[in-house]
Amino acid sequence: MTPQAPTPAYRRLSVEERRVQLLHAALTLFAHRPPEDVSLDDVAEQAGVSRPLVYRYFPGGKQQLYEAALRSAADELRLCFDEPREGPLPARLSRALDRYLAFVDQHDTGFSALLQGGSVAETSRTSSIVDGVRRAAAEHILSHLEVTDPGLRLRMTVRMWITAVEASSLIWLDEGKQPPVDELRDWLVEQFLAMLSVTARRDPQTGALVEALAADA
Numbered sequence: 001m002t003p004q005a006p007t008p009a010y011r012r013l014s015v016e017e018r019r020v021q022l023l024h025a026a027l028t029l030f031a032h033r034p035p036e037d038v039s040l041d042d043v044a045e046q047a048g049v050s051r052p053l054v055y056r057y058f059p060g061g062k063q064q065l066y067e068a069a070l071r072s073a074a075d076e077l078r079l080c081f082d083e084p085r086e087g088p089l090p091a092r093l094s095r096a097l098d099r100y101l102a103f104v105d106q107h108d109t110g111f112s113a114l115l116q117g118g119s120v121a122e123t124s125r126t127s128s129i130v131d132g133v134r135r136a137a138a139e140h141i142l143s144h145l146e147v148t149d150p151g152l153r154l155r156m157t158v159r160m161w162i163t164a165v166e167a168s169s170l171i172w173l174d175e176g177k178q179p180p181v182d183e184l185r186d187w188l189v190e191q192f193l194a195m196l197s198v199t200a201r202r203d204p205q206t207g208a209l210v211e212a213l214a215a216d217a
Contacts, residue, residue: 019057022047026069031107035066070129077103077133081140089213090189092144097165097185104169105181111169137162145209153203161192 013021025047029038040062044051058065080099083092104111141158142150150158165188172184179187193213200207 018053022049022054022057022065023069023072026065027073027107030066030069030073031111035062038062040065067125067129070126073107074129074133078136081137083140083144085144085146088216089144090193093141093189093192094185096140097188100165101169101172101181101185104173105177108173111173134159134162134166147205147209151203151205153199154206154209157195157199157206161195164188164191 022043026038026043029042029046040051040054043065044054047054054065055061058068077100080103081096083096085092138155138158141162142155145154145158147154168184168188172178172181196206196210196213200210
């Protein structure tokens, strides 16, 4: 008689492990449905736990859970632009955009709800979380440009490009994820370089930067 495999021992999750589990379940749901269409019962079912347990970790209810999940997603988005300063700038931007667009692809509906706003779950806190991602991305880009004291026009150019990346990502989702993601990535990198060239005509600091980038190419 063949002996049966032993039943795996039950392991109680730590407080942090359980919280991460619940946040992962919430992000999975928010990735495909607007926040107002996700209930705590849905999160409990996704995580395989009871509704009271979800309340134990998030006594503020769905709003608190949504904001915590949003912070978790924001942290992941910030890391997309955390690229080592090695190699030509276009290659670095391409790698960062690969991670960013992979996130967009995996969280399509949730990404749209996050950036377009209008959700009943939206508050000044959630708006601040989203704006924090944009500012962090701008700081990363400026660090790649190796500019310690960027002027107004250069700062505006970088933030305008980040806005263009967001808008392009939303349109890409609306268009059935066309063009292919690698074409979108290359196009966005080319747009950034073009924007720098336009700004260089009016801003000596950006002009010197464009000349340095051309020398490194």
